[in-house]
Amino acid sequence: MATKTFQRIAVYCASNDGAKPVYVDTARALGALLAARGIAVVYGGGQTGLMGALADAALAAGGEVIGVMPHGLVEREVAHQGITSLQVVDSMHERKALIAELADAFITMPGGIGTLEEFFETWTWAQLGVHQKPVGLLDAAQFWDPLLTLLDQLNSEGFLRGTPRDWLVRSDNPVELLSALESFEPPSVRKWIRLGET
Numbered sequence: 001m002a003t004k005t006f007q008r009i010a011v012y013c014a015s016n017d018g019a020k021p022v023y024v025d026t027a028r029a030l031g032a033l034l035a036a037r038g039i040a041v042v043y044g045g046g047q048t049g050l051m052g053a054l055a056d057a058a059l060a061a062g063g064e065v066i067g068v069m070p071h072g073l074v075e076r077e078v079a080h081q082g083i084t085s086l087q088v089v090d091s092m093h094e095r096k097a098l099i100a101e102l103a104d105a106f107i108t109m110p111g112g113i114g115t116l117e118e119f120f121e122t123w124t125w126a127q128l129g130v131h132q133k134p135v136g137l138l139d140a141a142q143f144w145d146p147l148l149t150l151l152d153q154l155n156s157e158g159f160l161r162g163t164p165r166d167w168l169v170r171s172d173n174p175v176e177l178l179s180a181l182e183s184f185e186p187p188s189v190r191k192w193i194r195l196g197e198t
Helices: 021-036 049-060 071-075 092-102 113-128 145-156 174-183
Strands: 008-012 040-043 065-070 085-089 105-108 135-138 169-171
Touching: 008 092, 008 113, 021 040, 021 049, 021 174, 040 049, 040 092, 049 065, 065 071, 065 092, 071 085, 085 092, 092 113, 105 113, 105 174, 113 135, 135 174, 169 174
Parallel strands: 008 040, 008 105, 040 065, 065 085, 105 135, 135 169
Antiparallel strands: none
């Protein structure tokens, strides 16, 4: 099994700290790890919450951090001004498309509705064959247990092709998660659609 080499990894996560200190600690650990491995962070461009902790830790460790943010959010002064590059786009749709284009893999940390929406779109694209990039859940404090339970139910009720664990890499440890992403082999899938096709 070949090990992948990533240049950039997209990280989806919250713009607030969450209820447990472990969430911020894990974001910092992930940012430092990616920088140490020479992997650029691609993220939503925010300066607060887990996004800010991730970016600051990567920058402090000498890493590259690429933010992608729509004009409307930049104008509200939530953009991180100290990152390597801030790509300003016109819409949330363009933001997600550019993040997906730039990234070689995806990691989703704890977050809210926006984080879940980003995760589900990326994960759906993998199942549809739009991309074959690995998708991981960084499971700080077992945050994703309820989601995995729901996905198992969707599978048992006949609404998923294959099992959720065939499509997702999951760990509560950033080092272990990165290693699993590097060795991930996507399940075989018929390519139902391609980006840009109608």
